[in-house]
Amino acid sequence: MEVLYPRCAGLDVHKDTVVAGVRLVVQGAVRTEVRTFDTTTPGLLSLSAWLAEAGCTHVAMEATGVSWKPVWHVLSDGEVTLTLANAAHVKNVPGRKTDVADALWLADLLAHGLIRPSFVPEAATQEMRALLRTRKQLVREQASHIQRLQKTLEDANLKLASVLSQVTGVSGRAIVQALIDGETDPDRLLGLVQRGVKAPAEKLRAALQGRVTVRHRFLLRLHLRRCRLHPDCRLPHAARRHALPGPRGPALQPDLTRDAGRAPRKADRAAGVHLHPGATPGAGSFCLGALR
Numbered sequence: 457m458e459v460l461y462p463r464c465a466g467l468d469v470h471k472d473t474v475v476a477g478v479r480l481v482v483q484g485a486v487r488t489e490v491r492t493f494d495t496t497t498p499g500l501l502s503l504s505a506w507l508a509e510a511g512c513t514h515v516a517m518e519a520t521g522v523s524w525k526p527v528w529h530v531l532s533d534g535e536v537t538l539t540l541a542n543a544a545h546v547k548n549v550p551g552r553k554t555d556v557a558d559a560l561w562l563a564d565l566l567a568h569g570l571i572r573p574s575f576v577p578e579a580a581t582q583e584m585r586a587l588l589r590t591r592k593q594l595v596r597e598q599a600s601h602i603q604r605l606q607k608t609l610e611d612a613n614l615k616l617a618s619v620l621s622q623v624t625g626v627s628g629r630a631i632v633q634a635l636i637d638g639e640t641d642p643d644r645l646l647g648l649v650q651r652g653v654k655a656p657a658e659k660l661r662a663a664l665q666g667r668v669t670v671r672h673r674f675l676l677r678l679h680l681r682r683c684r685l686h687p688d689c690r691l692p693h694a695a696r697r698h699a700l701p702g703p704r705g706p707a708l709q710p711d712l713t714r715d716a717g718r719a720p721r722k723a724d725r726a727a728g729v730h731l732h733p734g735a736t737p738g739a740g741s742f743c744l745g746a747l748r
Contacts, residue, residue, distance in 0.1 A: 460569040465507055466562025467517035469524050471495065476503055477559030478510050479567055488560055495523070500530040512536055516566040518543045518558075519574060528576070539566060540574040598683055605632070605679040612672045615663035619655040624683050626650055635668055636677045 462481035467474055477490045489510070493503040507515060515531060516539040517524050524540065531538055546565060565571050577585070602624055606617050614635070620628050630648040639645060642664040649660060 458569075459567050461514040461567050463511050464514040464516070464563055464566045465510070465512045466559045466564070466566060467515060467527065468558040468562070469495070469517055469520050469527055471523055474500070474503065474527055475559045476507070477563045478507070478512060479560065479563035480510065480512075481567075488563070490559060495526065497526075497530070500527060503527075504531050504534050507531070507536060508534055514539065514566055516541055516562045516571050518546060518562070538576075539571055540576050541565075541571045542574050545572055601679045601682040605676065605683060608672055608675045608679065609666075612666045612668045614666040614668070619660050619663045620653065627653055629680070631664070632676055632680055636673050636680070638673070640668055 459481060463479075465476055465478045467476050472495055473492050474495055475490065475492050477488060480487045480489075491506065493499045493506075513535075514537045517527060518541050520543065528538060528540070541562065546562065562571070576582075606623055609616050609623065609632075616623050616628055616631065622628060623632075627648060627650045631645050634645055634648060642661045645664045646657065646661055653660070655663075
């Protein structure tokens with residue numbers, strides 16, 4: 457089989473160590489060498505210097521969790537061409553069960569062009585993706601606490617969700633805070649309702665009559681604190697400019713025009729922005745696309 461990259465290396469990345477196997481073709485003969493490095497920054501810098509000294513032009517590694525990212529960031533500062541391999545596509549042959557064999561096997565596959573590179577966006581897109589994914593998770597946690605807050609109010613027979621459009625709105629937060637402070641008089645609680653509420657006063661007064669115990673106040677205090685999205689969770693201004701608006705704020709980073717050629721398939725480009733095509737039936741209709 458034709459050798460495309462005569463000077464290449466394969467990396468088997470773990471949490472604390474990375475095993476590097478170098479494959480060099482010298483005067484028609486294949487020479488291999490294996491070394492193990494720490495995944496600390498000094499260790500990765502030593503790895504980069506060793507690969508440069510060996511004259512490697514291409515390096516392949518498997519995408520193992522998040523352990524590959526520090527290795528990728530350090531080696532990307534050098535002159536080598538990096539290839540990220542999907543572990544499902546690069547299956548080890550029988551008998552090769554050691555880390556050394558994995559590294560050399562990756563190098564052998566890379567040398568013959570048998571590794572399909574995975575799409576790795578540029579550094580700015582990676583930073584944007586990390587920010588948006590963290591914010592998305594925080595918004596999900598916030599929504600979960602709002603639902604638990606409503607369940608606690610229902611358990612105390614307070615029908616705020618029936619008379620207020622948002623339990624966590626201005627009126628709802630004021631009433632919940634008053635309940636936490638020990639206020640149970642419906643007339644006083646009614647005085648906290650803003651003018652914009654459309655429900656009649658009698659219906660509001662009936663909804664504010666319940667049985668609030670110490671347990672309810674504790675749970676209301678717990679969930680109300682976590683319903684507030686901390687100001688530090690807001691995206692930086694530069695991030696908000698490049699994000700698409702979603703139902704609960706910025707949702708994703710769509711700018712893949714500069715890296716579109718690196719994603720060979722449309723499905724890969726769609727997955728990069730958390731879009732997936734398809735016809736998903738729901739409520740008697742079909743959605744042609746959706747957000748992940």
